[in-house]
Amino acid sequence: MMLFTLVILPLIGGFLACWSQRVHQDAPKWIAAICTLVTLAFLISIKLTNNIENLELWLVDEPRAWIPRLNITAHLAMDGLSFVLLLLTLLMGLVGLSSAWSEINQHKGFFYGNYLWTLAGIIGVFLAMDLLLFFVFWEVMLVPMYFLIAIWGNENRRYAALKFFLFTQAGGLLMLLSIIALTVIHYQQTGILSFDYQVLVQSPIQSELAKWICLGFIIAFIVKLPAFPFHTWLPDAHTQAPTPASIILAAVLLKTGGYGLLRFVLPLFPESAQFWAPLMMTLAGVSIIYGAIMAFSQTDLKRLVAYSSVSHMGFVLLGCFSFNFYALQGAVMQMLAHGLSTSALFMLVGLIQHRFHTRDLNHLGGLWHTLPKLSAMGLFFGVASLGMPGMGNFIAELLVLLGAFKQAPIFAIVASSGLILAAVYSLRMIQKSFFGMNLNLETSFSDKKSSDNSSKNDLDNSSAGLRAKRLNDAHTHHITDLSVKEGLTLMLMCLGLIIMGLHPQPIFTLVNSSLMEILSLIQSPLQPESPLLEVQL
């Protein structure tokens, strides 16, 4: 029952939070925080009570009949890979709560309810072993997220929420079709009707259709990842989502795509995955470069960070389809490191937006002078996301490149140019927002300029108004640097990234056996590796 508790706790917590608003305005957020903490404690206790030193693949395994007629089971299991992702989910859940704490003031009960339900869905996705159950959780995390964006978002929230929903739902539909096709073919070939992962993995299906079923899964996952050309929902969703939702979206929701690739696509379709590998590596390369170029051309900070996510998650895709151990370890590491660094960046953007009521790079600048602590944090995470050695992102990118180089040197070289472009857009972001002239002086200057233009259209008018408001704020010294709570949250995330960069071994050991298993499944049909000297460039 242990793993079910992990899912049920936030589910119940969500209902409780909804209801508790009637008792007190602040009750929902306390319930959400306590619920997340309890779940976290529970997760860690599971990890501690189950001896992980013996290299058994599944730490905990809990099958239970659900719809016996179709042999659908409520089967949850956890291994090292799920564990690290669950840990990330809950920790980032706490970070998101920290940023929601004072930002969300409307419909608090429903907000925290949706928040916890999303978490529950994500936890379920990372645990589900039955494909149909996986699909159910996949939808469960989607719907509350839709509400989070559509209700508490910014000016264009309905559009963004609908876009987010349609993209992922289209992917989800493909996945459902693929799941059914897979089971049916498996039934025809073996006579066993089962949606269970561990049953299906035993005998990969031999069929012409396997390729297309595999593609269905892949598309569902790379829409979520997101990879080029399915990435366009992400910038809109991020820009319009409230900061806590952005954090969950960037830190965890995207990772379900990578997890799906690792957990389902590679083991279930070893041959088809290799068939699609060149295409997927191309998409990964394009995502890395295209995302970086798009990030450079944005002026909205949140859009910039969102496109940088596209670029970073390209490394995950590249790592997954490189089919070797370094690359897989790198892909997992990239998911974790990107989860930390990007959600921290979103949190920082949220803080900036909260203080200045704008995210436009052209209206920001010289923040270092007013907010040295916040800017120092921004500098740190900006530098982390450009892959500075000593932080988790570097280890991840190094391993992915190392692994990809073995498989396909060309793609590794193309992807490594993403490192240069990452420097270009990160430094631009840092320079435009934190460096430059003092805020007050610049504001009065740009106000003068924009007042000439403002007659042209209404949009400019409103932004001029915003800027005037900001000017007032700056004059009356309402703007304060990081509060203790914000500072502490960000410091912990810094620490996490540095630990990942300097002592990543515990994480590697945790996911070691899961990745070994995946690799052994995929490499069995693989021909012996070619001698290294004949690497073709």
Next chain:
Amino acid sequence: MEILLSLIPLLPLLSACLLLFWQPKIATTQVIGVGSVSLAALLALSLNIALWDQTQFVLQTSLGQWLTIDKLSLNFTLYLDPLSLVMITIITCIGALIHLYSACYMKEDADICRFFVYLNLFVSAMLFLVLADNLILLYLGWEGVGLCSYLLIGFWYREVKNSQAANKAFIITRIGDTAMLIGIILIFYQFDTLNIQQIQAHSQQLLQNSELLTKGGAGIISLCCLLLFAGAAGKSAQVPLHSWLPDAMAGPTPVSALIHAATMVTAGIYLVARNMELFSLAPDVLHFIAIVGVITLILGATSALAQTDLKRILAYSTISQLGYMFLALGAGSASAAVFHLMTHAFFKALLFLSAGALIYCMHHEKDIFKMGGLRKSQPLLALSFGIGCAALASLPMTSGFFSKELILEQTLLAQQPLLWWGGVIGAFFTALYSAKLFFVIFFGKLNRPSTHNTPRAMAAVLIALMLLSLIGGIQPQGVFAHFTALEQSQIPAPSLSALEHWLPIILPVLTVILAWFLFIKGVFTPDSQPSQSSVSIKQQLERFLHSGWAFDSLYHLILIKPFRLISKYNHRDIIDQLYRQLERLSSLLYRQLSRFQTGQLRHYSTSLVIFCILAIAWGLTL
């Protein structure tokens, strides 16, 4: 002794963290910032004394494990041998002197604490770079110094120009670094290890039994070397990745002295010297390095001649001197390169620090033609500039003389007369611009009086560096004898002809005399009337040289402009527009189709009838 070794890079790191979180008062900041590096310098000196008699020694200490995956195993292991000992001695000693200087130079800056955090962090990263025993740890230090350089160039962040210069420096070096990272990955697959010593040992084996090396293998190793050199060229400002260094002068002057003259820019030389056995497997690449070095040294020296900004002159001069070091490496003589690295660290730090003091005294005036006749009012600076310029011009008996002689001699020994001539021409220009620099500032008529005097701490640092610049070239056996292992050439030394022996010695002296007549006697003056109607060739040449051979405009044209164009036109994401069209199409269909739903019975019955007729007609035709 191992503990001492591990303390050397950790001390500055510790003090950087301490300053970052504590943010103490100015005096405490100065004490902690300077003290930690001085302590590291003392430790390095004591290691020198302890190891003085030994010619071949290796000291290793591990700070912990980094990661182990499959064959990839990385540790935080520090590795000390003669080469890295020389490097850490230079870094910590020059570093300590410059820290002391900047404690005085920056004391009126409100952000002095941030300054010392960056500076200490830099020293620590640089020490990790030179002490690393594997290539990834080296890369950690490599990127770390790049980051600190970025932060310090943009230290005065309010000026947009400064942070742009910082971005430029970081991005250009990053291009080299990425190439280097690919090279490291390639090396890993070639040698199955990233431990530098194992790679060297393996390369030596391959060198001795050349039949082990297949043709393809040789090609891959050449490629590895080329990629590593790309990293080195980025960091050490070699053509074509040199254009960031002159702009990097936007940072505070002590930073220019420490990072952009004495230490960080020499990391490339260290990288090649450290991997000399690997590089000697690829003689073509070594030859290429020598050619790049010669091109760079001539480019730097001629461009320095055309500059008017004091710090930019010194920056181009640094580029040119780094070119000499790469020439030496290309000639296969790592010891000559490292020797020049050391003397260059002395005299270039001296020149930069004197320049800093001078700029400070002249109220932030950097144009040398607006100074003049300062030898009376600033005797100390005149002396320090004199010594620095003499060493730069490699006048006999200064430290620069010995090292540059050695490089030119080694080039001849490697039988590269053409490159030797390149080096000699470079030496001519070097002497010319150093003499010009000195004469224009300190002789001639007094343009503008200076008011400040040099503070005492700064003066002490300058005197120490003056002594080093003068006597630093007297080859201490302890430094030099160790490098025999790095020597590649076993060719019996052909005797040099009289011309080859004497020309490099006489040339600088002659050039200085020439410069006296050119710049002081007024044969050549900067064009005071730029408004001449016809642009003469001389002016065009001067403009070309002033822009550092116009590399910036080239990059602007072929890289920056297209990139900006793409991002401008694709600002709205073309892929997203496709989806938008889909959306538009569906709403169009919706609008068109919903027209049929009028709610009027006659419309529905009409369409029903039409449908029936069509269906029957279709059925009949089948």
